[in-house]
Amino acid sequence: MEINVIRAGPMTTVQDAGRPGHRAEGLPAGGAADLFALRLANLLVGNPEDAAVLECTLAGPVLEFSEDTTIAIGGAGFAGVPSWQPVVVRAGGRLALGPCHHGCRGYVAIAGGVEVPVVLGSRSTFLRAHLGGHEGRALRDGDTLQAGAWVLPHEAKHWRVDPHVLPPYSHAPTLRVLRGAQWDDFDANCLAAGFGVTPVSDRMGIRLSGPRLIRRRGRELLSAAVAPGTVQVPPDGQPILLLADAQTIGGYPRLAHVIGVDLPLAAQLRPGDKVHFAEVTLDEAHRLWRQQERTLAILRQGLAEKLR
Amino acid sequence: MGDAAVVLEIGQAIDEPTMARVGSVARAIAGHPPAGVTDIVPAFGSVTVFYDPRKIGSYADLAGALMKLSAPAERAPSAATARVVEIPVCYGGEFGPDLGVVAAHTGLTPEEVIKLHSGGEYRVHAIGFSPGFPYLGGLPPRLNTPRRATPRPLVPAGSVGIGSAQTGVYPIASPGGWNLIGRTPRALFRLHLSPPALLLTGDRVKFRPISPEEFAAWK
Numbered sequence: 001m002e003i004n005v006i007r008a009g010p011m012t013t014v015q016d017a018g019r020p021g022h023r024a025e026g027l028p029a030g031g032a033a034d035l036f037a038l039r040l041a042n043l044l045v046g047n048p049e050d051a052a053v054l055e056c057t058l059a060g061p062v063l064e065f066s067e068d069t070t071i072a073i074g075g076a077g078f079a080g081v082p083s084w085q086p087v088v089v090r091a092g093g094r095l096a097l098g099p100c101h102h103g104c105r106g107y108v109a110i111a112g113g114v115e116v117p118v119v120l121g122s123r124s125t126f127l128r129a130h131l132g133g134h135e136g137r138a139l140r141d142g143d144t145l146q147a148g149a150w151v152l153p154h155e156a157k158h159w160r161v162d163p164h165v166l167p168p169y170s171h172a173p174t175l176r177v178l179r180g181a182q183w184d185d186f187d188a189n190c191l192a193a194g195f196g197v198t199p200v201s202d203r204m205g206i207r208l209s210g211p212r213l214i215r216r217r218g219r220e221l222l223s224a225a226v227a228p229g230t231v232q233v234p235p236d237g238q239p240i241l242l243l244a245d246a247q248t249i250g251g252y253p254r255l256a257h258v259i260g261v262d263l264p265l266a267a268q269l270r271p272g273d274k275v276h277f278a279e280v281t282l283d284e285a286h287r288l289w290r291q292q293e294r295t296l297a298i299l300r301q302g303l304a305e306k307l308r
Numbered sequence: 309m310g311d312a313a314v315v316l317e318i319g320q321a322i323d324e325p326t327m328a329r330v331g332s333v334a335r336a337i338a339g340h341p342p343a344g345v346t347d348i349v350p351a352f353g354s355v356t357v358f359y360d361p362r363k364i365g366s367y368a369d370l371a372g373a374l375m376k377l378s379a380p381a382e383r384a385p386s387a388a389t390a391r392v393v394e395i396p397v398c399y400g401g402e403f404g405p406d407l408g409v410v411a412a413h414t415g416l417t418p419e420e421v422i423k424l425h426s427g428g429e430y431r432v433h434a435i436g437f438s439p440g441f442p443y444l445g446g447l448p449p450r451l452n453t454p455r456r457a458t459p460r461p462l463v464p465a466g467s468v469g470i471g472s473a474q475t476g477v478y479p480i481a482s483p484g485g486w487n488l489i490g491r492t493p494r495a496l497f498r499l500h501l502s503p504p505a506l507l508l509t510g511d512r513v514k515f516r517p518i519s520p521e522e523f524a525a526w527k
Contacts, residue, residue, distance in 0.1 A: 023347040023358065024334075025497075025505035026435040026479075119499060129439050129480050131499065178310055222320065223434055223443065225349040225356030229310050249351045249436030257310030260361065282367065285311035289361045 001112065002066040005143040006094065011057035014114050014133035014145075015107075017050035019122035023225065023248045030124045030132075033105055033203055033228075033244045033267035034075045036167055039296060041074030041109035043303050044086050044159060049296075051113030051148075052123035054139070056106045058270065060097020061139065063108075067091045069147070070111040076103025076268060084161040103169055103268035112148025126245060127203070159306065165295050172274040173265040175241075178282055180231065180254035185218035191231075191256065191277040195239065199271040203245040206269055212237035215253050223251040229258035229266070231277075241266055241275075259285040261292050312361055314371065316378055319353040322445055326353050327431060329382050331390075331510040336381035342373040350509040351434035352443075390431075392512045395477065395492050397426065397468050398523040403491035406456070410470055410487050413453045422517055424448045425489065430475065430513040440479035440497035440505040444513060447475045459485035466491045468515070479505075493518075493526035 005012075017038065018031020032038035032055055039049035054061065060078050068091050073083045078097040081087060089095050100106055116123050116134050125133025134145060177191070195210035213233050226232060230242045232252040239255065243266065258266055259280065269275060309315045316333060319326035334350035337357060341348070344363035349356045357374060364370045399422045400407040411418045430446040437443075447470065455471045460483065463469070467478045469486030478484055479496035496506045507513065518526075 020346040020358070020360075022439075022504070023349045024435060024508065025503050026437065026439040026441055027504070029347075120504065128482065129497070131439075181309070181315065219320070222322065222352035222354070223436065224315065224351050224354045225309065225313065225358075227310055227313050227358070247437055248349060249434055254309070259311045282311060286361050286367055289311065293362050 001069060001147045001149065003110065003114075003145040003147055004064040004066075005061055005139050005141060005145065006064055007062035008139040008141050008143065009056050009059045009061040009097070012061050012139040013055050013125040013127070014052050014116050014123055014139075015055040015125060016052040016123045018124055018244065019120050019132070022120060026248050027120070027126070027129070028245055028248055029228075030126050030203075030245050031122065032107065032124075034107065034264040036264040036292070037075030037105075037107045038109075040084070040161065040299065041072045041107045042113075043296075043300055044072035044074075044084065044161070045070050045109050045111040046303070046307055047109060047111065047113050049300070051109070052116060053110070053114060054108040056097065056100075056108065058104060059099040060106055060108070062094060062096045064094050065089050065091065071095060072109045073097075074107040074109065075264070076100035076106035078106055084163075084166070085159055102171070104270040105267055110147045115146040115148055128245065159303065161299070165299065167261070167264045169265060169268050171270075172276070173262075173269075174276040174278050175258045175262045175266055176280045176285070177231065177256035177258050177277050178285060179279065180256045181224075182215065182218060182221070182253035183255060185215045185253060186213055186233070186255055187216065194274045194276050197269045197271055197273040197275060201269070201271060203243055205240045205242040205246055206266065208239045208241060208275065210238070213239060213255065218253070221251055221253060223249045226250040226254065227257070229260070229263055230254055231256040231258065243267060259288065261285070261288045309356060313356055313358045314374065316355045316357065316374065317353065318355060318382060322352060322433060327433065327510065330355055332381040333378045334509070336377045337374065340377060342370055342377075344370065351436065390510050390512045392429075392514060393507060394514050394516055395468075395494055396518040396522065396526065397490040397492050397515045398518050398520055399425075399490035401520065403520075403523070404468070404489040406469075406487035407489045410451065410453045410489055414450055416450070421451065421489065424451055425470075425475070426515040426517050432507050432509050432511040432513060434509055435505055435507065438478070438480055438482050440507065442476055442496075442507045442511075442513070444475050447473055449473070451475075453487050455485040456487060459483050463488065464491065466493060466496070468492060491523070493523050
């Protein structure tokens with residue numbers, strides 16, 4: 001099936017669950033910034049949860065499909081098209097997604113998955129290296145994409161996800177963090193105040209603004225690995241929260257790390273949003289991971305039964 | 309480091325013993341990776357092990373396994389001999405627009421800068437910043453030149469630069485603030501090869517001056 005990109009939107013890329021295994025070569029794992037949205041949107045159209053989807057930033061594309069198909073929107077929401085449920089689009093029909101009415105990144109899962117070449121184990125677009133996705137770049141008006149031939153059985157199109165299982169998406173979320181290596185070099189309560197999300201934000205990271213964070217002590221640091229979720233503090237004292245395409249190593253003090261289950265909330269922050277941080281333990285973070293996996297397993301099983 | 313990676317701190321110095329211990333710890337873990345481990349990132353004085361929290365038995369099991377693997381490796385002298393990788397570089401001219409800046413800053417002639425830079429042997433302390441980008445230690449102190457006040461928006465792939473006490477090669481076109489003294493025709497990041505990065509942490513590197521003709525003829 002062909003997908004014609006009538007309007008690409010401001011920043012639409014092909015993303016899947018990423019390409020771990022190449023960090024030692026300087027290549028971040030990348031993939032969907034909001035992995036929860038990727039996984040659930042895929043499940044809703046009967047795809048493997050790591051299938052390639054379209055990640056749309058702040059506004060969506062206008063797409064035309066050559067055959068009947070089913071799509072599902074996850075993450076950020078768009079006016080006029082319901083989120084978190086299968087939506088049928090007829091052959092020759094258009095899916096027109098305007099600005100996101102909440103959140104920053106909307107995910108469009110298409111039954112059968114977006115078919116682009118697999119590069120180093122993933123279909124994800126890594127813009128800095130012009131690698132993966134559709135020709136290593138964001139979509140443009142007039143592009144044509146292919147999707148798999150999978151068609152959802154007709155009777156299975158009335159699903160809707162219980163909103164209680166979704167991450168608590170918000171324009172003022174509290175992100176739970178673990179202490180970073182240089183936590184003790186900063187004042188104990190330095191993260192207690194809220195921080196604003198600046199427009200200097202992309203898939204690499206989000207520049208936050210707030211009270212200046214000053215490193216009180218500590219020696220010169222050697223560069224070491226950083227990861228999505230790392231909160232690093234450059235000399236200007238304004239923290240940077242790293243996201244999916246962050247560089248693999250960094251030399252700035254690492255103050256804290258946002259836990260995995262809260263990364264979807266970070267991925268949906270848009271300029272002007274407010275963010276707070278709260279410390280949790282590693283045990284708690286891992287417990288929350290397992291809880292999220294159980295939730296997704298229950299959804300996966302429920303959907304599989306409807307598909308049978 | 310967060311809930312999906314753990315950092316093994318090996319040392320705080322940029323020196324040969326630290327480098328050797330980092331290398332042997334990374335190899336020991338890569339040789340017998342515990343369940344759930346996805347990435348092993350040696351860099352300067354640390355080895356960071358990334359894991360999928362869904363695939364480890366328990367964190368205590370993982371931490372125990374990593375301790376067991378790294379303790380003997382950290383004590384053992386490095387038996388492995390590092391590879392030496394030669395990087396051909398066409399210095400100066402359009403490929404090295406800042407060669408004159410480095411010469412003026414260091415009080416050397418451009419020829420002396422080339423001789424010093426290509427005369428030394430370098431060590432890859434880490435790969436990062438961009439895919440395949442090596443942080444090289446071993447720049448002759450005489451060549452130390454501060455970064456440009458304003459970074460270039462686009463540095464061509466293969467550019468060889470000096471930023472303060474470090475030197476390195478940009479594998480892909482990217483913004484950059486280092487002084488560009490030359491360019492290599494050798495690809496540092498090759499998608500069709502495994503691993504795609506030409507250089508890995510621990511490798512030794514030598515630069516060999518080449519002419520513009522040899523640069524043009526490089527395959």
